Amino acid sequence: GLAMSGTAFGQDYPTKPVTVVVPFSAGGPTDTVARLIAEVMSKDLGQQVVVQNVGGAGGTLGAGQVATAADDGYTLLLHHIGMSTAPSLYRSLPYDPQTDFATIGLITSVPMTLVARKDFEPDTLDELIAFVKANGEDITYAHAGIGSASQLCGMLFMEALGTQMTTVPYQGSGPAMTDIIGGQIDLLCDQTTNTTSQIQAGEVKAYAVTTPERLGNLPDLPTTAEAGLPGLQVGVWHGLYAPVGTTPEIIARLGSSLQAALADPTVIERFAELGTVPVSAAEATPAALTEMLTSQTAQWKGIIDAAGIYAE
Ligand code: MLT
Numbered sequence: 428g429l430a431m432s433g434t435a436f437g438q439d440y441p442t443k444p445v446t447v448v449v450p451f452s453a454g455g456p457t458d459t460v461a462r463l464i465a466e467v468m469s470k471d472l473g474q475q476v477v478v479q480n481v482g483g484a485g486g487t488l489g490a491g492q493v494a495t496a497a498d499d500g501y502t503l504l505l506h507h508i509g510m511s512t513a514p515s516l517y518r519s520l521p522y523d524p525q526t527d528f529a530t531i532g533l534i535t536s537v538p539m540t541l542v543a544r545k546d547f548e549p550d551t552l553d554e555l556i557a558f559v560k561a562n563g564e565d566i567t568y569a570h571a572g573i574g575s576a577s578q579l580c581g582m583l584f585m586e587a588l589g590t591q592m593t594t595v596p597y598q599g600s601g602p603a604m605t606d607i608i609g610g611q612i613d614l615l616c617d618q619t620t621n622t623t624s625q626i627q628a629g630e631v632k633a634y635a636v637t638t639p640e641r642l643g644n645l646p647d648l649p650t651t652a653e654a655g656l657p658g659l660q661v662g663v664w665h666g667l668y669a670p671v672g673t674t675p676e677i678i679a680r681l682g683s684s685l686q687a688a689l690a691d692p693t694v695i696e697r698f699a700e701l702g703t704v705p706v707s708a709a710e711a712t713p714a715a716l717t718e719m720l721t722s723q724t725a726q727w728k729g730i731i732d733a734a735g736i737y738a739e
Pocket residue numbers: 451452455456457458507509570571574575576577578598599600601617
């Protein structure tokens with residue numbers, strides 16, 4: 428009967444625009460992934476999927492906002508590897524990534540590249556290593572705040588060299604890249620979703636990519652292993668989340684929409700141009716994202732505790 432119509436079971440969802448919070452600046456790597464996905468999800472859901480940039484505190488501000496948002500399917504979070512590093516990096520994080528969110532699915536894993544302002548002295552990774560060891564804190568390293576992927580990569584790089592540089596935080600690696608291009612800052616390790624076109628255009632100097640194999644879109648760029656830093660391997664995995672308590676029906680509807688986006692030819696093509704690939708349908712699931720979050724949180728805890736880097 429009417430009382431048992433679709434609305435009662437959430438089958439009409441969504442009936443209004445859905446907000447996806449990106450916890451970093453507009454125009455940066457997470458934003459780029461989110462906008463590509465959101466465009467297809469909008470068509471699939473029949474409602475606008477609107478990206479909202481909430482930058483600050485290395486992604487923890489935006490994530491915290493979604494943790495306490497209504498669990499009605501209208502506020503989501505698109506975040507990356509930082510969901511697994513922040514709990515170890517912050518002495519007091521106002522949310523728990525593993526218990527305050529319902530997972531929807533993995534999205535992609537993005538390689539990172541070490542880049543510098545184009546007139547920075549070292550030309551190769553070997554030269555860069557020697558230069559950083561010799562000049563330490565005279566070198567400025569840009570990152571997107573404690574809990575960001577660029578901060579994690581910089582931390583691993585400095586750990587590998589046993590050297591500290593002067594770190595400069597931004598609200599996202601979009602603005603960090605602007606200052607690298609402008610020559611105001613020396614070095615950045617950032618995702619190919621934000622560095623590919625700048626490397627191809629020669630606007631920045633590039634040293635290495637953090638994947639086991641070279642990338643199809645940047646074939647001249649050596650891997651960190653080839654160039655002498657085999658330990659520096661990072662894949663910036665991304666996931667889609669809703670506040671915990673969101674109904675399984677809504678999570679399933681969002682999951683099928685995410686899967687549609689990841690199978691979209693335009694998304695696949697644009698991802699390839701940016702050095703990445705969508706995950707398989709089996710990985711774009713709550714179980715796969717939960718498993719990734721759990722295992723990565725444990726893995727990074729050991730590494731971060733050893734490095735002894737904390738934010739309040
Ligand atoms: C961004 O979107 O600005 C990045 O993902 C920042 C980062 O994590 O390095």
